[in-house]
Amino acid sequence: MIGIVALILIVLSIAFWYYYARLEKFFLIPKSNDIITTEVTECNLISDMTEKKNCEEEGYAAWQAVIKFQASNKKDAKFCEIIPSGVERDICFLELVNVVPDPQVCARISDSILKGDCSNNLLAQSNDFTACKTIQDAGDRHYCFEKIIISYDGGGEKLCPSLSGEDMNICWEIYYIREAVSRVDYGLCQKVPTVAGIKNCLERLPPDSDGDTLSDYMEIAIYKTNPLKADTDGDGYSDGEEVKTGHNPLGK
Numbered sequence: 001m002i003g004i005v006a007l008i009l010i011v012l013s014i015a016f017w018y019y020y021a022r023l024e025k026f027f028l029i030p031k032s033n034d035i036i037t038t039e040v041t042e043c044n045l046i047s048d049m050t051e052k053k054n055c056e057e058e059g060y061a062a063w064q065a066v067i068k069f070q071a072s073n074k075k076d077a078k079f080c081e082i083i084p085s086g087v088e089r090d091i092c093f094l095e096l097v098n099v100v101p102d103p104q105v106c107a108r109i110s111d112s113i114l115k116g117d118c119s120n121n122l123l124a125q126s127n128d129f130t131a132c133k134t135i136q137d138a139g140d141r142h143y144c145f146e147k148i149i150i151s152y153d154g155g156g157e158k159l160c161p162s163l164s165g166e167d168m169n170i171c172w173e174i175y176y177i178r179e180a181v182s183r184v185d186y187g188l189c190q191k192v193p194t195v196a197g198i199k200n201c202l203e204r205l206p207p208d209s210d211g212d213t214l215s216d217y218m219e220i221a222i223y224k225t226n227p228l229k230a231d232t233d234g235d236g237y238s239d240g241e242e243v244k245t246g247h248n249p250l251g252k
């Protein structure tokens with residue numbers, strides 16, 4: 001009797017094993033240790049034996065994040081060199097250049113786009129407003145100007161008047177657009193020195209169809225004035241002027 005039960009159990013075990021072995025083979029059910037296998041492979045590319053061991057213990061993602069932090073914290077590119085070549089290593093250098101503004105750091109990046117980003121970061125840190133103009137991509141160029149304005153001691157109000165010609169116009173445009181957008185103030189756009197710049201600034205703000213310095217949204221939602229009529233109550237003072245001076249734009 002015991003023999004029969006044992007036999008049945010053995011047969012069932014073999015059937016169970018066979019079923020799952022086949023399923024895994026033919027339907028490619030992912031094994032739970034697939035992720036670990038990938039990380040071990042990436043860790044294998046590390047030549048430093050101590051770091052390789054750390055990588056295997058912590059997992060590749062966590063390990064390389066620590067190395068990037070160390071590189072920026074200790075301001076030393078040698079930490080980035082430990083990361084196997086690829087995007088993560090490039091990003092390590094790209095982050096490092098924010099604290100070590102040295103062209104040599106960017107030179108170690110292999111990806112051409114990231115290398116370009118790195119050079120742009122360097123220019124933005126140089127505080128050389130004119131140098132930003134050498135950046136081809138309009139968005140990156142704008143970022144470069146903006147970064148210099150923000151980080152300048154005293155901000156745009158101090159930096160812009162110290163520049164001349166086109167540089168000064170670019171500086172004021174970026175400065176007033178930032179201020180106008182953050183305060184939703186149409187009047188600040190009028191301070192931009194060029195006509196194109198004023199238009200550019202106004203386009204970033206919610207529409208003000210009647211040009212009374214109150215956005216359509218504010219007129220409808222807050223002041224209950226006519227968004228298509230600058231002087232809703234017809235008393236000779238625009239809705240914007242009345243709101244600014246504390247009067248009732250609805251004339252009551």
Ligand SMILES: [Ca+2]
Nearest residue numbers: 208210212214
């Ligand atoms: Ca309006």
Ligand SMILES: [Ca+2]
Nearest residue numbers: 231233235237
């Ligand atoms: Ca009025």
